[in-house]
Amino acid sequence: MSENANNTPVLELLELSIQFGGLHAVDGLNLRIKKGCLYGLIGPNGAGKTTVFNMITGVYKPTAGSVLLNGKNITGKSPVEINKAGIARTFQNIRLFKAMSVLDNVKAGLHNETKYTAIEGVLRLPRYFREEKRVNEKARELLKVFGLEDNINSIAANLPYGKQRKLEIARALATDPKLLLLDEPAAGMNPNETAELMETIRFVREQFNMTILLIEHDMKLVSGICEELTVLNFGQELAQGETAAVLKDPKVITAYLGE
Numbered sequence: 001m002s003e004n005a006n007n008t009p010v011l012e013l014l015e016l017s018i019q020f021g022g023l024h025a026v027d028g029l030n031l032r033i034k035k036g037c038l039y040g041l042i043g044p045n046g047a048g049k050t051t052v053f054n055m056i057t058g059v060y061k062p063t064a065g066s067v068l069l070n071g072k073n074i075t076g077k078s079p080v081e082i083n084k085a086g087i088a089r090t091f092q093n094i095r096l097f098k099a100m101s102v103l104d105n106v107k108a109g110l111h112n113e114t115k116y117t118a119i120e121g122v123l124r125l126p127r128y129f130r131e132e133k134r135v136n137e138k139a140r141e142l143l144k145v146f147g148l149e150d151n152i153n154s155i156a157a158n159l160p161y162g163k164q165r166k167l168e169i170a171r172a173l174a175t176d177p178k179l180l181l182l183d184e185p186a187a188g189m190n191p192n193e194t195a196e197l198m199e200t201i202r203f204v205r206e207q208f209n210m211t212i213l214l215i216e217h218d219m220k221l222v223s224g225i226c227e228e229l230t231v232l233n234f235g236q237e238l239a240q241g242e243t244a245a246v247l248k249d250p251k252v253i254t255a256y257l258g259e
């Protein structure tokens with residue numbers, strides 16, 4: 001690969017915009033995330049942060065602008081196509097298969113890539129058993145990474161909140177993404193759970209060499225793990241750059257952080 005190809009950002013947003021009726025929910029947003037970066041997207045409630053995630057993942061079609069993944073234009077593709085292309089996410093309100101076991105939640109992510117045909121599955125042919133074994137082992141390994149190995153048979157809804165968040169991240173990683181999007185992962189957590197989550201996110205980045213875009217309100221978490229930030233305000237970029245500099249920016253303090 002040429003040097004140039006290695007410098008291609010994992011994610012690039014170019015003049016990304018969407019309107020709902022007369023509301024410019026996101027307006028001309030530009031953003032570049034390097035491979036392996038832990039990048040934060042912050043700003044007041046209603047600034048348009050989740051809407052940015054919904055455009056990146058194909059839930060909403062942008063009114064204008066584009067989304068590039070490793071230099072490839074994925075604007076307007078379906079959520080399934082975008083997940084296959086390499087983007088996985090978690091949600092502001094946890095979404096799990098609540099009535100399913102912890103193990104089956106992660107296996108649901110892994111089945112995106114299973115390599116047996118429906119017929120082989122129905123007839124339970126040898127390849128089906130080999131695949132099932134591989135999926136089971138991979139799911140168990142992932143759960144071990146997140147310290148959930150003792151909970152594999154628990155029903156997801158019965159896990160404590162912090163573990164549900166971890167499970168949601170594990171399931172997202174099971175789809176083998178190049179880019180992981182986390183929408184307010186610390187929301188509703190107590191300080192201990194938040195501190196542990198911070199370690200988990202760091203660990204995921206190191207262990208999987210993952211590129212992560214994170215929406216978060218907890219400033220301790222943001223300043224503790226994000227290398228770069230974009231601050232969004234009324235759908236527009238208010239500030240962008242290295243975390244320490246952005247958090248000192250008077251514009252950011254006035255509009256978001258308070259005195």
Ligand SMILES: Nc1ncnc2c1ncn2[C@@H]1O[C@H](COP(=O)(O)OP(=O)(O)O)[C@@H](O)[C@H]1O
Binds near residue numbers: 044
């Ligand atoms: N599907 C939609 N239809 C109409 N308005 C929407 C829709 N989704 C989001 N919005 C509006 O867009 C703005 C940004 O919302 P959102 O992205 O959820 O903010 P944030 O995540 O920063 O708190 C809000 O004013 C919200 O009401």
Ligand SMILES: [Mg+2]
Binds near residue numbers: 049050051092
């Ligand atoms: Mg939101």
